[in-house]
Amino acid sequence: MADLFGSIETNATPPERADAPLADRLRPRTLADVVGQEHLTGPDGAIGRMVAAGRLSSILFWGPPGTGKTTISRLLADAVGMRFEPISAVFSGVADLKKVFAAARDHARIGQKTLLFVDEIHRFNRAQQDSFLPFVEDGTVTLVGATTENPSFELNAALLSRAQVLILRRLDAVALEQLLARAEALIGLPLPLTRQAREALIASADGDGRFLLNQAETLYSVAITEPLDPAALSALLHRRVAVYDKDREGHYNLISALHKSLRGSDPQAALYYLARMLTAGEQPLYVLRRLVRFASEDIGLADPQALVQCLAAKDAYDFLGSPEGELAIVQACLYCATAPKSNASYAAQKAAFRTARDTGSLMPPQNILNAPTKLMKDIGYGAGYAYDHDAPEGFSGANYWPDDLAPQIFYTPTDRGFEQRIAERMAWWDARRGSDEAE
Structure with missing residues (x-):
């Protein structure tokens, strides 16, 4: 899936398709136009230094959707005069890779280097990932891969050792506001939103620039006579589904954040991460198992009732189901967060097992x-x-x-x-x- 982000100046060359989506019409023309990734594209950033030197190494872009992985890769090829060859791991197989490598070798013979951009590179299996290695090593292609998943878990160690991992940040409110301002300049009209609704729209994007511009395009396509307030905006636009893969890194990041918030006795943060998981579709019984584990590992006999509370919450959820039973999970979470903490039982177990x-x-x-x-x-x-x-x-x-x-x-x-x-x-x-x- 392609992404962005940045803008074009109003006097820039018009796009070939006037009916292209707003996000495509706002696609940046240079690396300097990209917003939110200055830590990479700036003069002191890894990309800025590569461009200044005129020489690229293989790169793995890791970041959430809508942060600019595809766009930066294309602009990077332009900046150093390389041929840009994009493929997607979702739609490509071994036959497609062979054609790409053969074409890259043909162009290399006439002095044209190839930047091979592989979107969703983590979707290639281990054997397919290994197929890149000889062509990367002999310089047939400079590989630039894009992934939303943690490369440490999803990519071969051999591939990781030959590429520099660059992390793209989710777009913050300032960067997203820049995108909206550029959209308004391109369209020539302000978005029909109150200040509070504009802030709500930016917050709903959750760092995804393409999503934000798609929502803005929806607003422009509807006849709105008066600026919308947050309630009217919510009624008009579909609710954004939280980005959360229950078998991927997002899952482990949130459960880690929940566990450490509980350990740090911060009930507000613990409740926030609990809510993040449950509203994104996590299985409540998985959360309950982690709470039971926490009650033994991090509270133990400092408050023996913590384990009782967690097991009672499990029984209550089994009895009531969702959504009523989720209140019992919240109660157990808050009890654990506010209980006195001790890992003495946990430490004792490890020491006793070692001696045994x-x-x-x-x-x-x-x-x-x-x-x-x-x-x-x-x-x-x-x-x-x-x-x-x-x-x-x-x-x-x-x-x-x-x-x-x-x-x-x-x-x-x-x-x-x-x-x-x-x-x-x-x-x-x-x-x-x-x-x-x-x-």
Whole structure:
């Protein structure tokens, strides 16, 4: 899918098609016209430096839709005098690639270098990605790939090692406002919106310039006599669906943001990311599983009720379904965000498991072994076991560790929440255990 963005001057050469979409008519003519990506296209940016040197390396553009990947690639080829050859991984196969490479070699013989632009490059399988390598290495093509997905996950390591990854930013409000102003200059009419509605239109674009211009074009195509307010604008335009792939990086980014907001005890941010996921179509049970995990990993015994709340929210959602059951998920989220935090249980698990793997063959002390047979009793199983309920204060202070393993400390409760009381209990037991050993 092609994208942008920037503008043309009003005295620029008219487009060939007067009926072309507004976004295409506003396609920039030079890299200087591109908005929102100055960190790349400016004099100190990677693209600016390449153009100044007149020499390109292979590039992978990574960024959300509507931020300029296709347009920048085309302008980059123009800026350094290269032949621009675009293909899409959605519509192209091995036969198409062979034709592209053959044509690139023919042009190379007459001194014409080829910039091969591959849109949605992550959609090529691993074997297809490998097919680029020899032609990139021998200089037949300079590869410029575009992807909305994290290259670390979607592209071969060999391909990544031969290309520079450049990150395109989602367009901010300033850049999107520039696009609207340029659209108004091209059309010769202001958008029929109040100031608040204009701000709402920009916010609805979620950083996607093409989407914004398509919405602006819709407004221009409708007879509107009075400027629309936000409510009227919302009624006229279709609601934008959140960009969210449940099996891709967006999914992992948001669940990471939710988890870390909970850990940082920010209930407002946690609720925001929870809402982002649920309104974008995430499975509520997936979110609930993560909340249950969080209750054990990051709260633990600092507030034992956190795990109860999360499991109760799961039961409530199972019982009510959507949308009523989502309120229980919100309740669990807010409980976890505002609960005292401790990873002492999590740290204890990792330490205990590590020691168990290292010492897994050690026999427990005989005094705490069961002796269901006479033979086992005769060889000392259970001999000398101190029954704690019969001991003073219900505590015997006996040793429960294998003879060849010194007592270990895995769990160290914090001084937060309920763990403060647990720490007091453990200190009380340790004091008596120490006095028993001294005697």
